[in-house]
Amino acid sequence: MSLAGDGMGLALGGLRRLASSELLDRYGLRERVEALVQSSTRNGFTAAVGAGRQFAKASKAINGGKAARQAPVEGGGKVLFDLTPDEEQQMLVEGFVDFAETHLRPAAREADDGCATPDKLRAMATEMGAMVLGIPSDLGGVVDERSAVTSVLALEAMAAGDMGLAAGIMAPAAVASALSLWGDADQQARFLPAFTEDNPPTAALAISEPHPLFDPTVLRTTARREGDELVLDGVKALVAHVDRCDLYLVAADLQGTGPALVLVEAGTPGLAVKAEPTMGVRATASGELLLEGVRVPAANLLADGAGEVYSELIARTRIAWAALAVGTAQAVLDYVIPYVKERHAFGEPIAHRQSVAFTVANIGVELEGMRLATYRAASLADQGKPFAREAAVAARLAEEKGMQIGSDGVQLLGGHGYVKEHPVERWYRDLRAAAVVDGMVLV
Structure with missing residues (x-):
């Protein structure tokens, strides 16, 4: 990923390297510096959004009537298959992980009961740049290159907090990304500027039919x-x-x-x-x-x-749902591991039971398969290579394995898995959406 503001990336990179230094432990400064890095990751990305919007206002008039597009990711011809997030992507992920843990997870139950995404959470995600990940930098976005992988990482991180909130927050961004990918100059000039403002419009893909x-x-x-x-x-x-x-x-x-x-x-x-x-x-x-x-x-x-554009949109929505399923499945795994270690039956932790241990291990194995397939499809999309088959594979794994992981999570908690006191029943319900929803989110 290439952020529009390279200086911000360099500054945050320096802070991250400082946070990894052993000198911090020697002088008792680690907690203070790590807090600074976490805050700077969020605030720095917000600053990049603001800078991009100011630049967009100056550049729209000189775009020559030509639609703006994000460039394909460089290095598409490399033989090595490496999906390791770069430093800028890692900073973004850390910001969204913190957002998911601090804000989405605590709000998830009330949002589920009330069938609504709180405006406060949407505003916070907008400040972090979620709305403009797919918008070219010269139109107010923050990423110069195509960002399917970056969007996947953001969706996965937020879904670990709550899939429903993640999908609700990112639904308007799907329309902005579609306009960026396929809109002509007039459509971009008419609709996209609003998505780069502090209070972006609410928008939605309407694909499924009843x-x-x-x-x-x-x-x-x-x-x-x-x-x-x-x-x-x-x-x-x-x-x-x-x-x-x-x-x-x-x-x-x-x-x-x-x-x-x-x-x-x-x-x-x-x-x-x-x-x-x-x-x-x-x-x-x-x-x-x-x-x-x-x-x-x-x-x-x-x-x-164009028919090929519609086909590509469907493939990109499948990748997005796979990413949401990966994040939610990760939440299930992270929840059941300590539960089965702490829950005792017949005088010992239930984790000592072979059937329980095997089920937890199988969740981990299937989750890694889902994640790898999703990242691979997104990477091919960013490189401008054919990816419909890989998107279909990722979606199929999300449908079957994601739903099974949700069911296993409920089963591992026994009676506790059936009550709202524990979030696994909600994650199980959410994971079933990957098999029935077309559209809504997009990478």
Whole structure:
């Protein structure tokens, strides 16, 4: 990853090297310096966001009417397969891990019960740069190169705090990333600047539909051309923040073309919403979006309805859900290990039981497989190489192994796994979402 502000990266890198020095222990300064590093990681990244926005205001006018894009990651031709986060990515991850542990985990139960993502948490994530990870630096983003891996790391870190909150926070960023990847210059100029402000709009991908065995390539929502307008009809399901969105990116079958993506602003005549609380990821406040004769300018068609763009979007959403599943599965593993060591039955820790130990070990093994497949797919996407197959593999592992890890977590806690006093029942419900939700988040 390459941050737009290289000076910030150098400064924080110096602090990190200082924190690793043995001299700190000798003089009793370690806790003070580590706290400084942690604070600087968060605040420094926020400063980079601000600098990027100021630069964007000066550069938009000289963009020459050409859409801005993040550059492919350099080194795509290397033979070695190395997914080790670079120093800047590691700093970002540490910031989001702290955010997840300090703020998301404590708020998760109330958010799940209330079916809402607190505005305070969304504002904090925006300050940390979550909204602009996929936006080119000359339009107000903070990353010069494509950032699927960086987005995966952020999603994983936040999902370890709570998957529902992570998905709810990052749902608007999915629309911003789609505009950055495929929007033309006019679409970027019209919609993207708002996402770089301190109070970004609420936006959502609208891909899924409410019928059995939904296939994202076979859409019942339709779009047809009438003059210089598109007319949309249909029903979309599992749309995040459905009742408070300012902008929707709707998947529809474009007459004579096939699946395509259309930008629809809230308040457009013919739009209606319906709340529909779900079993898991309830903090996303998802529901149905009803479109009846909705008319939008033909200019709102993303990438001229290119089929390959729609296919790539679906692959990128699969990577995103795999990342969320990895983070939640890691939370399960981190919770059950101390539990089985401390929980006693028949005079000894239940961890001494072979069946328990084997189950915990199997969670760890499957989790590493999920993580590696997810990172690999994201890395290929950043390099501009084909990645649909790898995204499908990562999604399949997230569906099967993630759900099994959630079930095993509940089983290992016995009766405690069934009550809300322990978070594993919520993680189990959330992990099932990876098998049923299309869209919502994107890398």
